[in-house]
């Protein structure tokens with residue numbers, strides 16, 4: 017007796033997903049063991065922002081490594097996949113400051129303490145949204161080890177790293193020109209800036225040379241910054257300006273005297289070759305200013321408004337309003353020579369898309385070169401491997417040209433910089449705990465107001481989450497991790513920093529493989545966006561088709577190095593695959609007794625030998641594909657094997673064996689299904705668990721069942737060859753049957769013209785299944801096909817075949833039917849022909865659509881020809 021209840025008639029994903037999702041967690045099947053002596057496999061989840069909502073990019077980035085983890089776990093590894101979320105300073109600020117603004121408040125009005133209280137409250141309320149969505153994806157994460165980048169332990173790790181780097185001189189504070197977003201009101205690192213080409217202007221402005229009638233014209237893209245000019249520069253070898261060396265010019269509007277300096281960095285080809293120098297508002301000018309000891313006059317503040325130094329006419333104006341006013345004023349003064357169109361790259365904030373403002377201020381920096389050198393080496397020597405490989409080029413390009421990293425942010429939500437300033441003597445103290453007073457003069461201290469760049473803390477994710485700075489069992493067992501799956505857009509933000517900080521603080525790489533996901537696009541390969549209205553929501557797909565169908569879709573589309581062209585139809589197709597598996601399993605389970613019979617080698621049918629041979633081959637191929645992260649290849653293999661070999665053929669063959677009462681066939685069927693479920697489990701975890709639990713002798717959970725291994729002894733070339741012949745004959749017979757509308761219930765007489773003696777003998781040995789599966793009343797092997805006019809002929813592999821239905825069709829009715837069908841085909845073909853003759857259509861329709869029509873027309877013509885032949889074969893109406 018089968019003690020377990022029967023499989024439901026149809027597969028309904030929702031209750032199944034809920035049941036097993038809970039079961040896996042309740043049983044702690046994803047909980048890693050730091051003391052296990054099994055080989056370990058570890059990963060840390062790229063922590064989604066606490067503000068995050070699951071999108072298709074996440075779904076991809078989390079499904080693929082889940083496939084690997086589940087596969088490794090079934091192979092007997094002690095797997096840790098550690099989850100967590102990132103505090104995401106800027107994103108949280110944007111959310112909360114927006115809601116404050118609705119009440120007419122700002123963060124400054126409510127103060128730091130109140131702001132942080134609101135932020136924590138917000139986090140408690142909404143921070144769990146993304147994690148519950150992650151669970152619905154079936155990710156096998158160890159939730160008992162969940163971390164948050166601002167939890168106390170992780171915060172201690174962040175402080176420790178800051179203090180250590182400072183003590184070593186690798187963190188310093190400097191008055192520097194940095195990028196600032198006037199909207200987010202914080203500075204940003206170089207890579208948080210997106211450069212976009214904008215149509216701009218080049219304003220040519222005349223500066224009078226002191227003590228002469230002469231003047232010099234300079235060109236600038238930002239005339240408002242001239243209010244902060246402190247010099248004019250020319251190239252030392254530029255003969256046009258040689259006579260101006262050592263002279264002074266007058267800054268228009270401000271009427272200020274400026275020196276003329278010479279510097280090799282001036283581009284003689286830009287504009288007039290003479291340039292204005294604004295050290296407080298341009299990165300190149302900043303360098304020039306430092307070199308030549310120029311004054312730094314700040315005329316634009318951190319919010320993008322003009323300062324007092326810009327002069328009373330401009331103070332308080334927005335930078336873009338000031339630009340218009342400066343131009344107007346220059347025109348009045350006759351100092352505006354001309355305005356040209358000029359396209360150039362302008363930096364924008366990656367979060368809010370505002371135009372970035374260079375901003376001179378005190379900030380904290382990481383001296384990056386010493387860290388970068390090691391991080392370059394471990395990728396060069398192959399210790400860390402990028403998949404696909406070409407991403408390592410992108411990594412090197414950036415690492416070789418890396419700049420010091422500005423890590424202070426003028427925000428409150430985040431890790432506050434552990435630095436204190438003495439009010440009396442200005443001394444800076446950096447420490448793990450707040451010092452009571454200045455250790456030099458005993459004066460009172462103020463802590464730095466800024467927090468650290470979010471990427472500074474997420475850079476410690478692979479070891480900070482495992483308990484560092486304590487030497488925990490977790491750290492010893494699971495670091496370095498094995499795989500990191502992420503998007504190419506955060507190779508610099510995140511991957512590079514994890515490598516640098518991991519090497520620095522653990523002396524070891526943080527992960528061995530970096531798998532870079534493609535972008536999820538729509539079927540026309542457009543980016544998914546709200547404005548295009550082409551977003552496919554993973555939760556909606558799960559709701560409609562089940563998690564397994566979505567996971568399988570993502571795996572099947574994941575070709576390394578390629579973007580994914582996603583469509584809802586594809587997911588619907590894999591739902592059909594899930595249903596196919598379900599129905600096949602129901603058949604197998606209904607034919608199983610409560611205990612699995614033994615497989616007796618001497619009782620194996622040819623079909624049994626064949627499916628075992630194929631199973632072994634597919635198992636080996638699947639292993640190779642997953643080892644190389646070729647998810648698409650693995651998905652394709654298992655899909656075709658299950659659908660087209662196991663369901664379409666083996667189950668049909670097995671029916672013949674079962675009818676004859678073969679216990680061995682019953683056992684092979686059960687074993688094959690068992691293996692298929694285990695092979696499929698990493699891709700489709702829910703349906704496989706549900707079915708597997710119904711198999712006699714199933715263990716606790718498929719999650720920890722052993723992953724099938726290839727069985728070299730099962731390889732059987734002879735069986736594969738013979739079955740191929742059998743399949744060819746049955747397929748061709750079915751094709752002829754369908755083409756001639758012979759109902760399945762009508763039996764056929766089949767003649768096979770003998771081919772080579774080996775093939776003929778092989779096919780003859782399988783007469784029984786051929787007769788059953790092709791619906792034959794007789795099967796005759798003949799030296800020549802009978803010369804019967806009514807014989808329907810075809811070719812199957814090496815054999816020519818001919819068949820006649822037992823029950824002759826009514827020629828009159830058949831002729832009518834065929835003629836009707838012909839007329840229908842002709843009408844349809846004519847419609848497409850007209851379309852294709854229309855030059856306008858061919859020119860304007862997308863190439864794929866035109867091609868589709870051509871293919872369709874070809875098909876119609878081929879079908880028409882076949883129908884015509886069949887019609888001719890019928891005795892003519894007399």
Ligand SMILES: [Zn+2]
Nearest residue numbers: 197200365368
């Ligand atoms: Zn911004």
Ligand SMILES: [Zn+2]
Nearest residue numbers: 438441454457
């Ligand atoms: Zn002091």
